[in-house]
Every structure is written in C-alpha cells, then in structure tokens.
Amino acid sequence: MEKLFKLKENNTNVRTEVIGGITTFFAMAYIIFVNPNYLSLAGMDATAVMVATCLSAAVGTALTAFLANVPFAQAPGMGLNAYFTYTICFQYGYTWQQGLAIVLISGFLFLLVTISPLRSKIIDSIPGCLKSAISAGIGLFITFIGLLNAGIVQCFGPEGGSYTEMGAITSGAPLLALIGVVLTGIMIAYKIKGAIFIGIIVTTIIGIPMGVTLIPDSLTMSGISNISLTAFQLDLPGTLSKGLPLLLVSVISFFIVDMFDTVGTLLGTAGNAGMLDEDGNLPGGDRALIADAIGTIFGSVMGTSTVTTFVESSTGIQEGARTGLSALVTAALFLLATLLAPVAGIVPGAATAPALIIVGVYMIAGATKVNWNDFEEALPCFLTIVMMPFAYSISDGIGFGFISYTLIKIARGKAKEVPVLIYLLSVMFIIMYIAPNFVK
Numbered sequence: 001m002e003k004l005f006k007l008k009e010n011n012t013n014v015r016t017e018v019i020g021g022i023t024t025f026f027a028m029a030y031i032i033f034v035n036p037n038y039l040s041l042a043g044m045d046a047t048a049v050m051v052a053t054c055l056s057a058a059v060g061t062a063l064t065a066f067l068a069n070v071p072f073a074q075a076p077g078m079g080l081n082a083y084f085t086y087t088i089c090f091q092y093g094y095t096w097q098q099g100l101a102i103v104l105i106s107g108f109l110f111l112l113v114t115i116s117p118l119r120s121k122i123i124d125s126i127p128g129c130l131k132s133a134i135s136a137g138i139g140l141f142i143t144f145i146g147l148l149n150a151g152i153v154q155c156f157g158p159e160g161g162s163y164t165e166m167g168a169i170t171s172g173a174p175l176l177a178l179i180g181v182v183l184t185g186i187m188i189a190y191k192i193k194g195a196i197f198i199g200i201i202v203t204t205i206i207g208i209p210m211g212v213t214l215i216p217d218s219l220t221m222s223g224i225s226n227i228s229l230t231a232f233q234l235d236l237p238g239t240l241s242k243g244l245p246l247l248l249v250s251v252i253s254f255f256i257v258d259m260f261d262t263v264g265t266l267l268g269t270a271g272n273a274g275m276l277d278e279d280g281n282l283p284g285g286d287r288a289l290i291a292d293a294i295g296t297i298f299g300s301v302m303g304t305s306t307v308t309t310f311v312e313s314s315t316g317i318q319e320g321a322r323t324g325l326s327a328l329v330t331a332a333l334f335l336l337a338t339l340l341a342p343v344a345g346i347v348p349g350a351a352t353a354p355a356l357i358i359v360g361v362y363m364i365a366g367a368t369k370v371n372w373n374d375f376e377e378a379l380p381c382f383l384t385i386v387m388m389p390f391a392y393s394i395s396d397g398i399g400f401g402f403i404s405y406t407l408i409k410i411a412r413g414k415a416k417e418v419p420v421l422i423y424l425l426s427v428m429f430i431i432m433y434i435a436p437n438f439v440k
Helices: 014-028 031-040 046-068 080-091 096-114 118-125 128-150 172-189 195-210 224-229 244-272 285-302 313-318 324-346 349-369 375-390 394-411 420-437
Strands: 074-076 153-156 163-166 307-309
Touching: 014 195, 014 313, 014 324, 014 349, 031 046, 031 074, 031 080, 031 324, 046 074, 046 224, 046 285, 046 307, 046 324, 074 285, 080 096, 080 244, 096 118, 096 244, 096 285, 118 244, 118 285, 118 420, 128 153, 128 172, 128 244, 128 349, 128 375, 128 394, 172 195, 172 349, 195 349, 244 285, 244 307, 244 313, 244 349, 244 394, 244 420, 285 307, 313 324, 313 349, 375 394, 394 420
Parallel strands: none
Antiparallel strands: 074 307, 153 163
C-alpha cells in the first residue's frame, strides 16, 4: 500500500483511508437507486441501469485511485441524468440509445481536452478568488443536497421544484437527520477520530426503531444479467437524426457540465483540505480528469448517463482520506454493490445527510479568502457561491462566476487582467445557455 499510494508522504495510514473510502461510499450510495429512477423514465431497464451505475462508478473510481492517487470517487452525476432524460430524450426527441451515443462522444471530447496542454491551462487560468469561491459554493451545494436528502427542506412545483420550504422536522427522516447533525457535531467538537463515519453508523442504528432505517427482505440483487438490455446499445448513426446543430449543442452541454463539475469539485474540495500546491493546483488532478473522461466513456457503453467526480467525496476527505487507497475502497464497495445493492440501501439518506451538512461547515470557510470590499472580485465570487445551490449545479456557479468576472473587468477598463482562456470559457458558457433557444 505504501508503494502504491505513498501513505506516509501524504501523512495518512491504511485505517484512515479505509474509513474515508467507506464514508464516501455511503454518502453517495443513493445514486445506485436514484439514477435508475431517472433513466428508466426514458425507457431504459431500471435493473440494467442500476448495474451499469455500480460498474461505471467502480471503474471510474478505481482509475482515479491508480492514475491520480487522490481520494475522489466517481458515479453517474445528478443533474446530468436529469438532463439526459428530460432534455435529450423528452425535449430534443432522441432515443435513449442515441442519448448514450451523445454521452460517448462528449466523453471522448473530454478525454481529448484532458490529455492536451489545454487542460492545465484552463485550471491555471482560473483566478485565485474564484477558486476560493468555488470551494465555498460547493460547501453550500453539498449542504443543500444533505438538507434535501433528509427532507429537512423540500422542493415543490413542476419538474422537481419551483420553491422550497421547511419539511416536517419533528418526526421521521428529518428528525433523524437533525439528531445525526447534533451527535456528529458533538463528536467533532470533542475531536473524536472518525466522527463523521461513526455518526453515519450511529444515526443508521437510531433510525431502526424510528422506522426510517429499513432492513430489506433480501440482501442480494436479482437480475444482474439485465445489463445486456443497456450495454453496447448505443446508436451512433442515429445521433444525426435531429441535425448537426442540435447534436453539437447536446455534446458540448454534456462536455462543459462534466468538465467543470469535476474541475470545481477537485479544486474546491482539495483546496479546503489543504491538498493544493503553492500554485493552487491539485497534484494528480490532471490524471483525475483523465479517469473521469474514461469513466464517462465506459459508463455510456454500459448504459448510463455521464459519469463525473462526486462532491460527496468531501465526506471521506474530511475524515482524513488523502490518497487513492480511499478511492479504491469506494470502488470495491461499488463493485460489491452490483451483487449486494440492498445492503447499501440500508443506510438511509437521513443518516448520510449530517455528513454532507457538516462538510459544508468546513467548506464555507473558502468565503473568508474573498476580498468582499473589492466589488470587482466580490460580485463574481458571490454569484459563483450562490448559483451552485440555487441552480443545483457546480458548473452553473462556475459559469456565472466566469461571465460576471469577465464583464465587470471589461467595464472597468481592465480587460487585460482577464486570462484569454477565461474569455473563451465565458463565451462557451454563454453559447451553452442561449443555443437551445435557437436550435429546434
């Protein structure tokens, strides 16, 4: 393990990495069940998608472990799966087979960018203040995910929610989550090692008499052979059935969201944990992007939407995980979940929500590094921070930050202070936002 993952060099040990990997897995295990719910609406077999979800998460995360030696996990991304179903299939009219082909193309585009010099230049061009804002924004975003998963806040309205309000917090899952927040918070205050992991386990146990933690009748998953219903079912020629302009919009949208979700998660989470070098970059981050791109390609072939680096990796990192050994543990658990998915389902969202909320407490500290007295810096950073939870998208927060940063610098006569790549990326985000209005 020392030779593979350089544990001593990263001031960690096997126990810490294993606990971090398990914590990350349970924090993101909900995707095993939620992803099939989204993609089955497009006509895909739910069991096949569940297996594809586990396999793609295992492969992408294992690649991250061995290629990059960083403690980040991958799985089909939330938001991206909704985009696949509601926009690609329902709005644009592609079949799910054609949708998978579009995901494949976007994965290859992402791979080309990550193996080129452009990848490092993109990361280097992001202003330091925006990197700090990305970390704070992810803190709010992951907290919002936790609040929603526990039902402490609820969304109402068409297609997932037009407004939010407080849930019924005096019983059921919301109450269990609040108990978990208090218990975990007390343990952290006492500096108990592994507090977040212990909090997940204890909260799960408390949830049994409350009727929130449910023990399944069977601990094995049936219908694994159903993977053949989605694997290798891509329809590449059919992607041109709606015309080249719509295909380009679809591919670029997947590409931009995947790339900046991943870049934002890597920089924001690693920055908060003190894992960035003196230049503000994550050692091994370039290879983590390559692993992410390959994960997307593999996932599309198996039968799932875009695979991306999960922000829930921050829970394991907060437990002290610093190397790819943690990611390897998470990958092994996803592989095991192809057979024992119901075991992962025993831990309710209300038990992992406290971990997400508490990690948000740590990550919001990035906001203290922003010069709020300089409005040229304050406005882009503020938009970056608030748009992540409000738009439920890391990439949208980055997009609003880039665009506003560029515009305010131009208006102030400081256009030369904006890196060329930030100009190009701002234009790409603008095109991504307005193109669907002109393509039918």
